[in-house]
Amino acid sequence: MDSKTICLFFLFVLAAISSLTESRKSFQEASLLARQHDEWMGQYGRVYENDVERQERFNIFKENIAHIESFNRAADKPYKLGVNQFADLTNEEFKARNGYRTRLESKVTSKSLFKYKNNSFIPSKVDWRNEGVVTPVKNQGTCGCCWAFSAVAAMEGITMIKTGQLMSLSEQELIDCDVNGPNKGCRGGYMNSAFDFIQNNDGLTTESNYPYVESSGTCNNLNLVSAATITGHEDVPTNDEKALQKAVAKQPVSVAMDAGNSNFRFYSSGVYTGECGTDLNHAVTAVGYGVDDNGTKYWLIKNSWGTSWGEEGYIRMERFIEAKEGLCGIAMIASYPTA
Structure with missing residues (x-):
C-alpha cells in the first residue's frame, strides 16, 4: 500500500x-x-x-x-428569555389566547376628563406593590380574558387607596356577567366596558365569593354582595407616556399592548426593550415605574400569566422611547377607574 x-x-x-x-x-x-x-x-x-x-x-x-x-x-x-408555559405554542396560537379586542376599543373609548393632567408631584420611581396596593399575580390560563384581569387589578388598586383595604376581586363575575355589551368572556373584551359594567352593577364581589374557573359560564351574582365599587373611569391621553406616568404615580392603570412577539412571550428578566409593534392584543396593568442600575427607565407591569412567567409574573418595559405610542404601544390606550 x-x-x-x-x-x-x-x-x-x-x-x-x-x-x-x-x-x-x-x-x-x-x-x-x-x-x-x-x-x-x-x-x-x-x-x-x-x-x-x-x-x-x-x-x-x-x-x-x-x-x-x-x-x-x-x-x-x-433582558433574558426563559422556558415557560408557552413553549409548545406557535406565535399565532399564542396571540390568539390573550383576549384583548382592539377594534372595538377604538369605537367606544370614552371622551372623559384626565384629572391628573395638572399633577405636579411626580416621583422618580413608583412601585405600588411596596404600598400594599397590589394583590398577588393571578393566572388567566387558556381563557382569553386578559381584559378582565387588567380591569380588576386596576380596581383592586384604587379600592385599597380609597379604603385602606386590599382585597382580591372577582374576574369571573366580569367574565360571566358582563355579556350584554362587546365583552365576550373568554373570547375577548376590553377594560372600559368592564369599568362601565362594574359601575352599573354597583361593584364587584370578591374572588373567594365568585372564584375564577378559567372558562365562561352563566352569571351567578344575584345573591352576592358587592365588596368594592367605582364611580366611573377616565382615559389617559393617547400616545403620551408623560401623561401615563402622571396617572401611574397616583394609581395602578389598565393598559393595552402588543404582546405577540416571541421575545415578549419568553421574557424572563431584565428591562424589556423590544422587539414589538403596536398591534394591541393583550391587556395588563401598570403598577409602577423606575430606573434600573444601567439608567434605563422602565414601566413596571403586572401580567396575568402566573408567577412562572417573567419576573415572578411582572415585566419591566423600557419607558420614554422615541415612538410616541410607547414600547409595544403601551401608551396608546390606557384607562383607570375612579373612586
Whole structure:
C-alpha cells in the first residue's frame, strides 16, 4: 500500500469517526430535548391527545428552545428569555389566547376628563406593590380574558387607596356577567366596558365569593354582595407616556399592548426593550415605574400569566422611547377607574 493510499485511508477513517461523533452528538441532543420536553410537560400539566400531536408539539418546543438559547447566547440585550408555559405554542396560537379586542376599543373609548393632567408631584420611581396596593399575580390560563384581569387589578388598586383595604376581586363575575355589551368572556373584551359594567352593577364581589374557573359560564351574582365599587373611569391621553406616568404615580392603570412577539412571550428578566409593534392584543396593568442600575427607565407591569412567567409574573418595559405610542404601544390606550 503506497503512501497516497494510506493517507486516503486515514482521511476516510477520520471522516467516518467525525460523522459518527456528530451523529452521536445529535442523538444525545435530541434525547436531552426529549427529556426536557417530558419534564416541561410534567411541570405544566401538559397532556396531548395522541402521539401525532405530541410529535407536532415537540417540534414546536424544539424550535422555541433553539430561539431562546440563541437569543441568550448573543447577550446584546438588557433582558433574558426563559422556558415557560408557552413553549409548545406557535406565535399565532399564542396571540390568539390573550383576549384583548382592539377594534372595538377604538369605537367606544370614552371622551372623559384626565384629572391628573395638572399633577405636579411626580416621583422618580413608583412601585405600588411596596404600598400594599397590589394583590398577588393571578393566572388567566387558556381563557382569553386578559381584559378582565387588567380591569380588576386596576380596581383592586384604587379600592385599597380609597379604603385602606386590599382585597382580591372577582374576574369571573366580569367574565360571566358582563355579556350584554362587546365583552365576550373568554373570547375577548376590553377594560372600559368592564369599568362601565362594574359601575352599573354597583361593584364587584370578591374572588373567594365568585372564584375564577378559567372558562365562561352563566352569571351567578344575584345573591352576592358587592365588596368594592367605582364611580366611573377616565382615559389617559393617547400616545403620551408623560401623561401615563402622571396617572401611574397616583394609581395602578389598565393598559393595552402588543404582546405577540416571541421575545415578549419568553421574557424572563431584565428591562424589556423590544422587539414589538403596536398591534394591541393583550391587556395588563401598570403598577409602577423606575430606573434600573444601567439608567434605563422602565414601566413596571403586572401580567396575568402566573408567577412562572417573567419576573415572578411582572415585566419591566423600557419607558420614554422615541415612538410616541410607547414600547409595544403601551401608551396608546390606557384607562383607570375612579373612586
